Amino acid sequence: MKITQVLYVLFSLVTATLAFHPFEKHWQNSEYEKSVDVSKSFVKERHDINALNIHGKPQSKYVFGLEKSLEFDTSLLLGLYKDTSGKTAMLKSHKLDIYDDDFVYYNIIFPYPIAPGSYFKFSISLILINQMVPYPEHIPMADDQVLKLTTNAYPSSPYDTLAYTLGFISAADFNELINTELPYSLQRNDLSSSVLYKATEPIPGDSILDFSITYTRTAPLTFVNTLVRDLWVSHWSSSLQLEEYYEVTNNGAKLDKGFSRVDYFNEKLMMKPHHAITALRIPFDQSKTIFTDSLYYVDKVGNVSTSQYYEKELIIRPRFPVFGGWNYNFTIGWNSDLKDFLKRENEDTYVLSTHILDGIRDATYQDITLNIYLPEGAELVDYALPFVSDDIKVSHEYSYLDIEKGHLKLTFNFDNIVDEMKNLELVVRYKYSSFNMIEKPLQAAFYIFLALMGLYVLKKIDLSIKPTKNGKLIKEEDEFEEEKKSNVDEIIDVADE
Known part of the structure; x- marks a missing residue:
């Protein structure tokens, strides 16, 4: 001891x-x-x-x-x-x-x-x-x-x-x-x-x-609690579809009493730098081609028209000024040219390179979930990150016309990221052969053909319900004679009465 x-x-x-x-x-x-x-x-x-x-x-x-x-x-x-x-x-x-x-x-x-x-x-x-x-x-x-x-x-x-x-x-x-x-x-x-x-x-x-x-500081403290960023890779349309869901909080000073819209307009606070979030600026990569007609911006209520895309930057104005302690959530989406993100390494291998985020200017991100959806039939080879992250999650998710396993889904999680780190890139290498590319439309065409053939066969089958007598099917002529005899009997019965 x-x-x-x-x-x-x-x-x-x-x-x-x-x-x-x-x-x-x-x-x-x-x-x-x-x-x-x-x-x-x-x-x-x-x-x-x-x-x-x-x-x-x-x-x-x-x-x-x-x-x-x-x-x-x-x-x-x-x-x-x-x-x-x-x-x-x-x-x-x-x-x-x-x-x-x-x-x-x-x-x-x-x-x-x-x-x-x-x-x-x-x-x-x-x-x-x-x-x-x-x-x-x-x-x-x-x-x-x-x-x-x-x-x-x-x-x-x-x-x-x-x-x-x-x-x-x-x-x-x-x-x-x-x-x-x-x-x-x-x-x-x-x-x-x-x-x-x-x-x-x-x-x-x-x-x-x-x-x-x-x-x-005459500016808000924009804090993104959650960002879910989805990237859909489409070889057929040669486009990269992106969608981002934000949950934003202003960590700045809170109001000492209730909000008054009258006082807000009388003080003309919307016309000068202020600690409330009145607009969110989301700059895009100048080297990438964005299909501007595909841009959309919605929140929980619905579509918001107070947004503007100007010189590779999306400016979003929330429905109300977001003061300290207030929250706001919204979703944006757009399509980009896949050629700006994807390179063909050899006949069956592709390299996808994308930013960790595009992001709100001057913001801090607590939790980022980045989902990359590769085409159905794709096979992950490897990936490279600019910094250490948790192990990725590999799964499958069904989308339009997916028949077998669905899209290959790669999920990455990051935390404590700021907007100045958005130029850091994630690289994913995967295999996707020419056969995989034509396999899906062929399978879709085959199943559509089966459906049409099934419909044709069903139309040839007589499913109508016809009367029987003593377990035998009554023909139309027999049915007519039976009905005629029944009518005559009824007339005789009436005459007798």
Whole structure:
């Protein structure tokens, strides 16, 4: 029993040591610049780092720390650097399985080992969702919306930093919300379109302190709770039919009292930037051909005429202004030329390339379901995604004139996506032979022929009901004579009476 207790204590000490010192500090940040862009309905952070190898051996891995509170609100984490030709290239990264109360760590893999005493410049780009909070939550309809944002005041790094700057971009009416003194002071400098803070002393690694600001935003926080995106591939019509169903919420400031349409028009709020959703802009890919006569837009009530397609962009105006906390749902659809999306790899193999979404401008997507319907008889070869996703679901679904298994349906699920990621493409490779293409119309023609032949045979069968006597069919002449005799008998009976 005592040995077990001793082992438990030793294990606890080792675990605690790993929690506070998960890795050796082989690097030092000679320069660290963190910029926070709040111009969108989501936060874009950029961390520009100039790292110095202070270890005695070459190093090719750098550990980047992310506040644990942001783990599930991170839409994108991307490492970038400039190669020898001056072009921007990506750095490989993966999450480390290290327990820590404050940080989540990522391993950033450099393209080559960095010698001791040498520097390596790179940047980390982050997209964070659900970071803006209305401040206050309820406001009058005509007032400006104020948002609150909280971020780490110091570098998101386990390594010591010698020179540090923190900048906020596109924050109108900027204001600080600091209740206590900063342990490592930051000197503020107001610029024309940004606010810059500069550290006056080195900052130790793993430093964290919530730094809250407020700013004015005269635009809604468009949040798409659900997007169901269906793509139907048709080789016969050489078209790609797309349909999207949206469930939208405005996460902006709520009204402090009931909505008044009279006050809304008297204040002319529809004529100026406002925190209510009055229009949704959906831009389309300029390189793709869209059949504009196929565009449609409906909601739960029915067709809505307040929409406009102009210069590859669909502008939708809901039936009512969508204020903070209000919801709206609608469906749009259109047809595109399949040649813009599909390439023929060989005689029987095709490659379909499509965007993850087209999407509302300046919006955040919580849950996206992407369904791709391949022609009946198609066979999936493989697929490629721009980022990690759950395993796809392969099934079949019947549509018009489907006879055997139905269309091959591929279902992909994504979450925490923003509209700036809509250019990322999904590639699907599948087999679909010429025989598969003509098999369906031949089968349809065969079954239609059987139906017509069955109808012809049924028309030749006499299904009329005729009288019988003593189990024998009575002919028409016998029936007439029987009826005539019956009539004569009736006349005689009447005469006798």
